[in-house]
Amino acid sequence: MNKFISTVVLTSICAFAFAANDKKIELGKYEGLKYSANDVPAAVEAGAKPKNIILLIGDGMGSGAFNATSLYIHGENGKLFMEQLPVKGMLKTRSLNSGVTDSAAAATAMATGNKVNNSNIGGRTVKSEEGTNFVPLKSYATLSNEKGKAIAIITSDSIAGATPSAFFAHKPSRHDFGGILTDLMDCKFDVVLGGNNTLKWLRNKDNAAVVAKIADTHVITEGMSEFEAAPADKKVIAHLDSKFLDKETSVAEFMNASIARVEKNPNGFFMMVECCYPDKGGHGNDPSKTVLGTIHMDIAVKAAVDFANKNKDTLVIVTADHETGSISASSRDDKEMTITYNSGSHSAANVPVYAFGPGAELFAGEIDNTVLAKNIASLLGVELEILK
Numbered sequence: 001m002n003k004f005i006s007t008v009v010l011t012s013i014c015a016f017a018f019a020a021n022d023k024k025i026e027l028g029k030y031e032g033l034k035y036s037a038n039d040v041p042a043a044v045e046a047g048a049k050p051k052n053i054i055l056l057i058g059d060g061m062g063s064g065a066f067n068a069t070s071l072y073i074h075g076e077n078g079k080l081f082m083e084q085l086p087v088k089g090m091l092k093t094r095s096l097n098s099g100v101t102d103s104a105a106a107a108t109a110m111a112t113g114n115k116v117n118n119s120n121i122g123g124r125t126v127k128s129e130e131g132t133n134f135v136p137l138k139s140y141a142t143l144s145n146e147k148g149k150a151i152a153i154i155t156s157d158s159i160a161g162a163t164p165s166a167f168f169a170h171k172p173s174r175h176d177f178g179g180i181l182t183d184l185m186d187c188k189f190d191v192v193l194g195g196n197n198t199l200k201w202l203r204n205k206d207n208a209a210v211v212a213k214i215a216d217t218h219v220i221t222e223g224m225s226e227f228e229a230a231p232a233d234k235k236v237i238a239h240l241d242s243k244f245l246d247k248e249t250s251v252a253e254f255m256n257a258s259i260a261r262v263e264k265n266p267n268g269f270f271m272m273v274e275c276c277y278p279d280k281g282g283h284g285n286d287p288s289k290t291v292l293g294t295i296h297m298d299i300a301v302k303a304a305v306d307f308a309n310k311n312k313d314t315l316v317i318v319t320a321d322h323e324t325g326s327i328s329a330s331s332r333d334d335k336e337m338t339i340t341y342n343s344g345s346h347s348a349a350n351v352p353v354y355a356f357g358p359g360a361e362l363f364a365g366e367i368d369n370t371v372l373a374k375n376i377a378s379l380l381g382v383e384l385e386i387l388k
């Protein structure tokens with residue numbers, strides 16, 4: 001087991017993290033979100049049903065990432081904005097075939113309500129005497145889209161990444177990049193947005209027939225200005241470059257631009273917002289990525305709550321698919337903190353859930369990731385297919 005200890009000197013202008021491999025990592029550019037007590041929302045009455053749901057998923061954003069970031073920005077634990085939401089719970093994350101899930105099985109559980117094997121996207125591989133087959137499972141996003149709700153699936157990862165694709169694609173393996181993108185042909189979501197590494201595949205002439213079919217329903221855009229300029233009556237497959245995605249406010253910005261497109265639907269919307277950076281921080285034992293990714297989420301959650309305060313029928317849920325890096329963070333005194341990575345992979349730890357708005361009470365306490373999906377489906381008024 002590799003173990004990297006990073007000491008972060010807490011000064012307001014220039015903070016550095018020293019990893020055990022002597023790699024010096026500058027964190028000073030990350031200011032994080034400052035907020036006032038007035039910004040913290042009060043609990044709403046239980047039993048109400050939301051018209052809009054915003055589900056924010058920090059990939060790999062476990063308790064250690066929260067603590068590291070809160071200590072870094074605020075000097076103590078539990079001070080991130082998202083940690084102030086009125087309903088708090090913990091999510092169980094195991095997959096069908098492993099105590100330690102991957103993002104594919106976790107996202108499929110959170111989107112379809114079914115435990116599946118690691119690497120399965122939007123369905124389950126089932127082995128029997130007749131052989132192996134793959135049972136596709138529709139997400140509540142697809143089911144409620146069929147009933148007229150607007151849907152946005154947006155991420156700082158690739159559109160073909162495990163978390164977003166579990167909401168629209170059905171493939172035995174998360175590594176079937178082309179197969180996952182081919183499933184966009186059947187996707188009627190209003191916005192599918194991610195990094196730009198899928199553009200090469202979409203522009204390859206071998207895939208022209210798939211892209212022509214996608215173009216029946218969607219425009220394909222590159223960059224924020226093209227996305228924002230896409231006609232309001234068009235559905236969009238949007239791509240953003242990594243320079244934009246590195247910004248502290250990037251997730252909040254592409255979320256707000258997506259809300260502007262879907263909020264006009266009289267039936268309301270469901271939106272899944274993913275930030276992939278905490279997972280990269282955990283795998284790479286990189287405190288910059290861990291802290292930046294958690295800041296991405298904190299700023300985006302504040303923006304989602306601002307929208308929910310103006311649109312009272314909006315539920316905001318923030319959680320993670322799993323923990324990455326077995327991170328612990330502690331403060332030695334008010335000038336120094338230590339971030340310790342006890343591994344470079346996912347762990348079996350439960351992950352925090354925070355919620356605000358109508359229906360938030362359903363996400364309190366210790367719940368399974370499949371129960372999170374079942375609760376969202378019931379709030380959306382759709383019925384998931386649940387395999388035995």
Ligand SMILES: [Zn+2]
Pocket residue numbers: 060103279283324346
């Ligand atoms: Zn990961």
